[in-house]
Amino acid sequence: MDVRKTYKLFVNGEFVRSESGRAYRPDGIVNVPRGSRKDLRDAVRAARTAFPAWAARTAMNRGQILYRAAEMLDSRGAQFTDLLGGGVKARREVDQAVETLVWYAGWTDKLPQVAGTVNPVAGPYFNFTLPEPTGVVGIVAPDEPSLAGIVRRIAPALCGANVVVALAPELRPLPALTLAEVFATSDFPAGVVNVLSGQRRELLPWLAAHMDVNAIDVAGCTPEEVRAVEAAAADNVKRVIKVAAGESSPYLITAFMEMKTVWHPIGV
Amino acid sequence: MAISKKQSADLARQVFEYAPAPEAIDHVRIQPTYGLFIGGKMVEPHSKKRFPTINPATEKKLAEVSEADAVDVDRAVKSAARAFDSWSHLSPSRRARYLFRISRLIQERARELAVVETMDGGKPIKESRDVDIPLSAAHFFYYAGWADKLEWAFPNRKPRPLGVAGQVIPWNFPLLMLSWKIAPALAAGNTVVLKPAETTPLSAMLFAEICMQAELPPGVVNIVTGAGRTGSLVVEHPGVKKVAFTGSTEVGKLIQRALAGTGKKLTLELGGKAANIVFEDAPLDQAVEGIVNGIYFNQGHVCCAGSRLLVQESIAEPLMEKLKRRLGTLRLGDPLDKNTDIGAINSRAQLEKIQGLVESGVEEGAELYQPECKLPERGFWFPPTLFTNVSQSYRIAREEIFGPVLSVLTFRTPAEAVEKANNTPYGLSAGVWTDKGSRILWMAERLRAGVVWANTFNRFDPTSPFGGYKESGFGREGGIHGLAPYLDLN
Numbered sequence: 001m002d003v004r005k006t007y008k009l010f011v012n013g014e015f016v017r018s019e020s021g022r023a024y025r026p027d028g029i030v031n032v033p034r035g036s037r038k039d040l041r042d043a044v045r046a047a048r049t050a051f052p053a054w055a056a057r058t059a060m061n062r063g064q065i066l067y068r069a070a071e072m073l074d075s076r077g078a079q080f081t082d083l084l085g086g087g088v089k090a091r092r093e094v095d096q097a098v099e100t101l102v103w104y105a106g107w108t109d110k111l112p113q114v115a116g117t118v119n120p121v122a123g124p125y126f127n128f129t130l131p132e133p134t135g136v137v138g139i140v141a142p143d144e145p146s147l148a149g150i151v152r153r154i155a156p157a158l159c160g161a162n163v164v165v166a167l168a169p170e171l172r173p174l175p176a177l178t179l180a181e182v183f184a185t186s187d188f189p190a191g192v193v194n195v196l197s198g199q200r201r202e203l204l205p206w207l208a209a210h211m212d213v214n215a216i217d218v219a220g221c222t223p224e225e226v227r228a229v230e231a232a233a234a235d236n237v238k239r240v241i242k243v244a245a246g247e248s249s250p251y252l253i254t255a256f257m258e259m260k261t262v263w264h265p266i267g268v
Numbered sequence: 269m270a271i272s273k274k275q276s277a278d279l280a281r282q283v284f285e286y287a288p289a290p291e292a293i294d295h296v297r298i299q300p301t302y303g304l305f306i307g308g309k310m311v312e313p314h315s316k317k318r319f320p321t322i323n324p325a326t327e328k329k330l331a332e333v334s335e336a337d338a339v340d341v342d343r344a345v346k347s348a349a350r351a352f353d354s355w356s357h358l359s360p361s362r363r364a365r366y367l368f369r370i371s372r373l374i375q376e377r378a379r380e381l382a383v384v385e386t387m388d389g390g391k392p393i394k395e396s397r398d399v400d401i402p403l404s405a406a407h408f409f410y411y412a413g414w415a416d417k418l419e420w421a422f423p424n425r426k427p428r429p430l431g432v433a434g435q436v437i438p439w440n441f442p443l444l445m446l447s448w449k450i451a452p453a454l455a456a457g458n459t460v461v462l463k464p465a466e467t468t469p470l471s472a473m474l475f476a477e478i479c480m481q482a483e484l485p486p487g488v489v490n491i492v493t494g495a496g497r498t499g500s501l502v503v504e505h506p507g508v509k510k511v512a513f514t515g516s517t518e519v520g521k522l523i524q525r526a527l528a529g530t531g532k533k534l535t536l537e538l539g540g541k542a543a544n545i546v547f548e549d550a551p552l553d554q555a556v557e558g559i560v561n562g563i564y565f566n567q568g569h570v571c572c573a574g575s576r577l578l579v580q581e582s583i584a585e586p587l588m589e590k591l592k593r594r595l596g597t598l599r600l601g602d603p604l605d606k607n608t609d610i611g612a613i614n615s616r617a618q619l620e621k622i623q624g625l626v627e628s629g630v631e632e633g634a635e636l637y638q639p640e641c642k643l644p645e646r647g648f649w650f651p652p653t654l655f656t657n658v659s660q661s662y663r664i665a666r667e668e669i670f671g672p673v674l675s676v677l678t679f680r681t682p683a684e685a686v687e688k689a690n691n692t693p694y695g696l697s698a699g700v701w702t703d704k705g706s707r708i709l710w711m712a713e714r715l716r717a718g719v720v721w722a723n724t725f726n727r728f729d730p731t732s733p734f735g736g737y738k739e740s741g742f743g744r745e746g747g748i749h750g751l752a753p754y755l756d757l758n
Contacts, residue, residue, distance in 0.1 A: 117748060119732045123729070125724065127732050228528075230524070230528035231528035233524065234524035235521070236738070237738065258718060258737050259735070260712075260719075261733050262721075263727050
């Protein structure tokens, strides 16, 4: 007789049940926590608290931690392949997710060299521009592919030193919830990544309108949801990221970032 | 005979009288009425409506400009859409040449533009002459050079223009904001419909003449004048693919909401409540000049103005003394006088807003300081104002005043300075004054703002990206980063 796993939300580095005590069964069998507005609030608060220290880590350190996540995911490749239904296609998706983490792990200490500039202003000033994290990023993961899809968005957001509150795919939440175990064992400080499962209609409006969320990635949203998110996002001038779900590029990393320009006079 | 120390100190305190030095205006011809710039020529508005634009320093009418209605805006967008096909397919080096031409024409007509800017907006002539107009020309010159180099700007991408850009600009830097909007849009191969602010439309009307002088193909630039209603018609027009707005956070949020689900690309450059932070080791005299430039430049009508002064407690007293003395030497008056430091408030509405917020500061318990300052009888004026004893919760410490009003707060440690500086929903700019290099970089890292000026303030350059964090908007203007919002990079 096997020992079954209780699936939980991942908030502030801990695996917790929904404060609402509710669950739903997306596949008709397994109980999955049905996260509430208050769970979302807790996750945003945890993320905000974790943000300054995470953003202050060196680029190299963040790269190492992202690489560690790739190691953890790869070492559990068989488990994720099973979760995705088994077979060659499932294995390929796991490999893609691992590759995505490795790829972005290598970007942390290169991005400022590609996206930053030294600006030749017409005066005696030294002037440079660097990308910085925008802060707390909400991610609406696409239903398909249920593992690679969420990794393709969380990885660039973390690569840019943001902290993340991700909504797992509503119908296929198990790979995302299990992915949280990968993050939990990869040396990410508590609160840097948070993963919530539940019903999109119960969580998305609050994520989109939350005044302490800086950006929201709508990769997994329907056009109607995008419209609603964009309208709610205006409350605090949230950045709404609408980059194609399959994208992997430094342009996607900078979509989660702000450009900061610093001036200083040159003189003796 | 040597001057004694006491005599020297007395002299330093003395404010010299300046003889009037008015800028000549006889070389400027303002027409009594203006139409709309659509399809390469000035046309009569369908609305048949016009409204006056006045000189805020005299309250005298300068001209009547057209108020574009839905039909007018539709004509402008269609004109831009028609021009898009040929403009976007024009050889990029040709596009560049048009922009270079515009830049040169702005330089050639610089003094005329400066005078009109000052008459229509109230800003001191020395600012429009030395800042607004040269930077406008430089902006076109900079982006002209990008027009045929876009592939080098975005590796692994084939940059393509978006279509018609709808652009709405504010009244604080009319021609400069026009340049920030139009130059990158055209360089990227888009065509534009621009709406200038209702109180400052005249330099845009002169710019329309410049477009004609440059023989810019008809429809590439269209300019429709009007108030907020015209602006919303522009941004909400279905033919517009890209919206760029500079203005208040309040209106920016309305636009972001209105564009939800439309798929239009949007950039917003909104309000600010910048902290200007002075450490005890800062060279105080330089810092005083920086503080003055930070908040009294352009009457404080600057979104990135250093409106919250954070002073390290140990130097608060001597700094305040120096600052108050400096305030007493600022010359307020005729914006066309070359000696004027503080010109007219842009409009009666803005003056009332400033007055209301200043009253709230007094009511909430802050201590008001204004130097002795004679205000002209006609026009809209507000003396340079400084509040001490300000708590972070006061409206004058939280809300954008957009006037010559400085709120002074103190701090003890660098960490406290960062905490207070970032304690705002805005994040456009910040200033740091200290002699210690490592502290500058430490502070610059932690300040959540798009522009950090260290030992300087309110510097602008076409190569230097500008734009905000948080509720100060998103997207950057200036530099290579200012191109991306006008391109499809997918």
